[in-house]
Amino acid sequence: MSVTVRVPAKVNVQLAVGAARADGFHDLANVFLAVGLHDEVTVTPADELRVTCEGPDADQVPLDRTNLAARAAGALAERRGIEPAVHIHIAKDIPVAGGMAGGSADGAGALLACNTLWQAGASRAELLAICAELGSDVPFSLVGGAALGTGRGERLTTLEVGGTFHWVFAMAERGLSTPAVFREFDRLAEGLDIPEPVASQELLGALAKGDPDALAAAVSNDLQPAALSLFPELADTLAAGRTAGALAALVSGSGPTTAFLVRDAESAVKVAEALGSSGTCRKVRTASAPAPGATVLSA
Template sequence: MSVTVRVPAKVNVQLAVGAARPDGFHDLANVFLAVGLYDEVTATPSPDGPRLTCEGPDAGQVPLDESNLAARAARALAERHGLEPAVHLHLAKDIPVAGGMAGGSADAAGALVACDALWGTRAPREELLEICAELGSDVPFSLVGGAALGTGRGERLRPLEVGGTFHWVFAVAEGGLSTPAVYREFDRLTEGTDVPGPVASEALLSALAKGDAAALAATLTNDLQPAALSLRPALADTLEAGRTAGALAALVSGSGPTTAFLAPDAATAARVAAALTASGTCRTARTTTAPAPGATVLS
């Protein structure tokens, strides 16, 4: 038998970043929104697992060894239940790789759910979320989906109400950006300044709850955007191209280099995507909607 799980990408509609902690992490107020771009993770029994294969755009950039979060997720679940991680994980990727949309974290959450179903471990939700938090700051949200406020280093989640459908365009850049490198650049840019403690925007949470795209656009923020632009200045041209084409707002998605554009409706989103593609400032542009469900067993 095999089990296939679909997992969503995310956009950070607010990413408030505090100063570096003694452990090297940063306290965050991270408002996650799951969007309808998906990876699929298929788990099949294999005597020499965990073994990984991958297909899709930029599959060649995906590590297929034990450093991959999906392999680590399978091993973590197996160890907790006294099993051998005898599984072949196949990643069908549609989320941009190293693009600031949590594709690796999504694969980890998908692998965890797929292995739980394949092995019949029946781990409670709380246990799965514990393992997710051990694997990385974005992994718990990839499991949960929808919308949530992440605090701590992003792993402590509070579900949020979303009152409607939001239309998004994502411009995929050439190459990726290293999340640790972007945080190091954030630290360099803020060195010697008083970095305020991260706090979620009540106006943004209200806009989400009301499904008000214009109000949400007015409150989108990403404290990592200056660092991402410092490392990849050309992203400023992509952001400007999307705004000029009619986006309500534009920002770097997470640590980048994918850029995100909020549109008032599907027709405007399609026009923005076409303009971005024609501008030559990105490799491709994708339209989709949010919120999207978290890790879901398909078969």
């Protein structure tokens, strides 16, 4: 028997970042939107825990117990007093180290898959608690749709979305470390008065109405200056997307993937073609949002 779970990527349509806390984390107002780029995580009984991976940039994915999928299996097994004896196979389509929560998605996918395979009976609340222990973005990968994340981003409030939003994503030539981007944020913010992060009511209203123009006017990412400081070439990609007609252009999360909100599917094709021929990025993908969270495909 095996269980396969599909999990979505995310884009942050708002990422408001507070000052560094005593524990080194930052309080966030993080508006997540799940998009239709997916990884598939399959778990199968095995003699011991092991991880394999295929797909774009699979060679960059750790296959030891630092992998979030392996950690998720171990966390659930420990709670149930069993051995995490499974083979976890990840079919990757979410960019690796791209600011789209691919690793977090794999953690959520493995957790749901193991809960199903082992018939462990973990409730939704228990699964979300384990997700929060694994990482700030992991709970949203389980939930999907749209949500406001507070605290480190792990405390979720689901949000209403009144329509479909169309996106183009440009993958960069190299990755960016999320901790490095936060350190650069702290460096750039040194000596400044950093306000408490709060969700934009204009942005929440645009999501609820399904209005791409209003959403374009409200998107923001407080980590974008830090990402551009570490990876200045991203500014050329952002400019290329705007020139091609994107309604909004921003770095996705901690980057380096750049995200472009467009009016409709036809516009997505046009912007994607322009970005693909611009010489400013490695690969271009289109996707719509919102997308469902972690979903069991087969068991």
